[in-house]
Amino acid sequence: MPDAGGVQPHDRSALVRPPHARALRDRHPVFVASQWLVAGALHALADVEINGAELCPRSGPVILASNHLSYVDIPFIGAWAPRSTIYFSKHEVQHWPVVGFIAATYGTVFVRRGESDRQAMRDAIGFLSDNRVIGVFPEGTRSKENGMRTAQPGIALLAQRSGAVVWPVGVMGTERVFKDRRPKIILSGGEPFDPLAAARDDYGDRPSYQQVTETIMRRIAVLLTDPYRGVYG
Secondary structure, three states, X not given: OOOOOOOOOOOHHHXXXXXXXXXXXXXXXXXXXXXXXXXXXXXXXXXXXXXXXXXXXXOOOEEEEEOOOOOOHHHHHHHHOOOOEEEEEEHHHHHOOOHHHHHHHHOEEEEOOXXXXXXXXXXXXXXXXXXXXXXXXOOOOOXXXXXXXXXXXXXXXXXXXXXXXXXXXXXXXXXXXXXXXOOEEEEEEOXXXXXXHHHHHHHOOOOOHHHHHHHHHHHHHOOOOOOOOHHHO
């Protein structure tokens, strides 16, 4: 992935429209019903606190960027995000019985791990060009109890090519679900922002993809407490 020469302003004319309608739209009755069901289940399993969910932009392309502690993070965020969020998943999942159908119905960008998957990037940009929300865990893996790890620059490339704003989200305590009796889990949403403009403020006129990513990660870190901030503390 390129990291030299600085990030240039995006070109909306280059965006690729999705080849066909995919994924449940915002406020679709099935999406809303599933939110209620998942929220109810999580309330039974944990002491839930939600802050800043109303800050999610209600229209336009959005990259939801979050730290990643547990498999619970996706349903946890999805239950309280005001809009249907499309996540990345490994390519094999689409062929799994039941799970693959659910992933395709709710919207998923399938990725071939271990290789440069240009089709996955095109699919993600296509969803954003359709004014959808794409969920990204920039660390690329779960940090569990060790705090945030150094993030990968793919989110900066996605932001540059799509022109989407970033909505930072911090989650805490989800790594304790199914381990402790009703652990405290917290979701905190921050102010959405233009990551390229913010990185230029931090690093000058031509920030690298990694520098844009660092700017995004610091916006997530301020929504967390130690030790969840990890390398961004």
